[in-house]
Amino acid sequence: MPLFERYLTVWVLLCILAGIALGQMMPGVFEAISAMEVAKVNLPVAVLIWAMIVPMLVKIDFAALSEVTRHWRGIGVTLFINWAVKPFSMALLGWIFIGWLFRPWLPADQIDSYIAGLILLAAAPCTAMVFVWSNLTRGEPHFTLSQVALNDAIMIVAFAPLVAFLLGISAIAVPWETLILSVALYIVVPVIAAQLIRRRVLASGGEAALQGLLKRLQPISLAALLATLVLLFAFQGPQIIAQPMVIALLAVPILIQVYFNAGLAYLLNRWSGEQHCVAGPSALIGASNFFELAVAAAISLFGLHSGAALATVVGVLIEVPVMLSVVKIVNASKGWYEAGLRHGRARP
Numbered sequence: 001m002p003l004f005e006r007y008l009t010v011w012v013l014l015c016i017l018a019g020i021a022l023g024q025m026m027p028g029v030f031e032a033i034s035a036m037e038v039a040k041v042n043l044p045v046a047v048l049i050w051a052m053i054v055p056m057l058v059k060i061d062f063a064a065l066s067e068v069t070r071h072w073r074g075i076g077v078t079l080f081i082n083w084a085v086k087p088f089s090m091a092l093l094g095w096i097f098i099g100w101l102f103r104p105w106l107p108a109d110q111i112d113s114y115i116a117g118l119i120l121l122a123a124a125p126c127t128a129m130v131f132v133w134s135n136l137t138r139g140e141p142h143f144t145l146s147q148v149a150l151n152d153a154i155m156i157v158a159f160a161p162l163v164a165f166l167l168g169i170s171a172i173a174v175p176w177e178t179l180i181l182s183v184a185l186y187i188v189v190p191v192i193a194a195q196l197i198r199r200r201v202l203a204s205g206g207e208a209a210l211q212g213l214l215k216r217l218q219p220i221s222l223a224a225l226l227a228t229l230v231l232l233f234a235f236q237g238p239q240i241i242a243q244p245m246v247i248a249l250l251a252v253p254i255l256i257q258v259y260f261n262a263g264l265a266y267l268l269n270r271w272s273g274e275q276h277c278v279a280g281p282s283a284l285i286g287a288s289n290f291f292e293l294a295v296a297a298a299i300s301l302f303g304l305h306s307g308a309a310l311a312t313v314v315g316v317l318i319e320v321p322v323m324l325s326v327v328k329i330v331n332a333s334k335g336w337y338e339a340g341l342r343h344g345r346a347r348p
Contacts (some may be wrong), residue, residue, distance in 0.1 A: 008222075008320045015226045019233025020240060030234045032303055041185065041300060045231060049186060049296040051224035055217035056127050056292070057194030058210075060149050067146040074278035077268045078147050081286035082125040083158065086261050090122030091115070091166045093253035102249045110307030112172050117311025119166045119252060120297050124159055125151040126288035129319065130281065133288065136327045137280035144281045151285070155293075163297070175301060182300040186293055198267055225316070227347070228295065232313055235304045250314040255322060262287035262326045266337075276337050280330040287324055291315045 023030055036043045068075050103111060129147060134144040160183045164174045172224040201210045233240070240246060264285035269279035294312040302308040 006241065009317060011222075011226055012229060012317050013267075015229040016233045016240075020232065020237035023126070023234030023237035030231070031095065033231065034235065041181065042304060045228060045296075045299055045304065046185065048224045048228045048231075048291065049299075050190060052228065052292045053186060053190045053296070054194050054197070055221040057129065057190050058198050058217065059214060060152055060191075060194070061145060061198070062149050062153065062195065064142070064146040064149045065153065067142050068150055069086050070145045070146070071140065071273045071274065073272040074151065074269055074282045075147055076144055077265055077272065077274070078282045078285050079150070079154075080268070081261050081265045081282075082151060083162070085153065085264065086121045086125075086286065087119065087162055088165055089260060090253065090257045091119050091170060093257055094118040095170070097253045098250070102252075105243070105245060105249060107243065107246075107307070112170070113302055113307030114250060114311045115170055116167055116172050116251070116302060117294070117298050117306075117308035119170070120163060120308065121172045121254070121289050121294040121312050122257060122292035122317045123163050123166070123290060124293045125285060126154055127152060127290050127293075127324070130285045130288055133284040133323055133327055134281035136324075137284065137330050138277060139281035139284075140275070140277040143278045144285070147281070147285055152191065155290075156183075156191065159183055159187060159293075174245040178301050179297075182297045185300070186296040193292070199244050225292065229313060229316065232295075232299075232309055233302060236310050238311075240310075246310070247314055247317070250311050251318055253318075254315055254318060258287045258322050258326070262329075265329065267335075270337055273341060275341075276334050279337065280327075283330060284323065284326060287318070287326060289315055291319060 011221075033044055034042065074181070098106065098114045099111060099117070125148075130148060131144060134141070145194040160179050164176065164179060167174045197213075198210065201213050205212075262283040266279055268284040269282050291312060294315060296311065298306065298312045317346065
């Protein structure tokens with residue numbers, strides 16, 4: 001795992017501090033940035049989010065969809081977790097913890113917005129970092145690639161209806177026009193742009209040229225992510241200073257849903273007889289989130305100053321240490337997992 005990505009949590013914490021400090025020192029600058037909008041889309045943030053998302057989507061080979069039947073049990077388990085369990089479990093945890101247990105310690109006018117941010121975080125499966133997690137568990141690379149490609153294809157059509165449904169049953173107003181615009185701006189157009197870039201590079205220089213491009217784009221993606229966090233926390237600074245426990249409270253339902261969904265996917269793969277090299281990445285894909293998309297959608301739907309944007313950023317903050325702990329659990333339990341397969345639960 002690259003050194004910079006390994007310490008992503010440290011850089012995120014530094015960006016939080018820098019954003020809060022800059023927001024206090026230069027409020028006029030950030031107010032001007034906040035006002036740079038067209039159709040409720042903040043232009044500076046939109047550029048940064050594109051710089052985050054497009055390099056990640058260039059990695060995806062949609063031709064890998066032809067491989068989905070090779071590990072159909074693992075594919076089925078991951079799809080079930082990603083689309084039928086995780087968004088709904090996160091909504092439930094949001095209602096329990098943010099809407100009820102932690103309500104007395106949170107700003108009353110942001111409760112619904114926090115829950116909306118958690119829903120957005122869980123509604124999009126991770127696209128890029130799962131390749132790192134899969135590699136760390138010695139996961140089957142063809143499974144990981146085909147699963148991510150399939151999730152991205154589903155996300156194009158399922159993200160908006162799923163988010164609208166969950167926000168609706170949470171009694172949170174859904175601005176449909178903004179939601180559809182977010183899907184177009186941050187899923188459809190980046191996917192098309194990334195695939196055009198990928199095909200052109202492969203046609204001109206082959207796989208070596210593509211890997212070289214990805215290596216150059218990765219720092220740009222991470223730099224854009226960190227710059228976006230500075231902006232977000234420059235706007236969120238007064239709220240965090242007034243109630244510093246907000247981040248810790250928002251982290252609780254996120255942590256629970258990560259371990260719950262990872263554990264459920266892992267156990268379902270074992271029960272179905274899937275190999276450990278598939279069960280590991282399946283659990284990690286099932287648990288992780290496409291936080292870049294969640295941040296973009298939260299900003300578009302609820303604004304830079306919203307609790308929704310802050311909730312999605314908490315997902316960024318805890319992503320690396322939490323997922324590394326899941327990797328450790330998956331690797332440490334390999335003997336137990338395979339013992340179950342040897343005792344007759346393996347499927348042909």
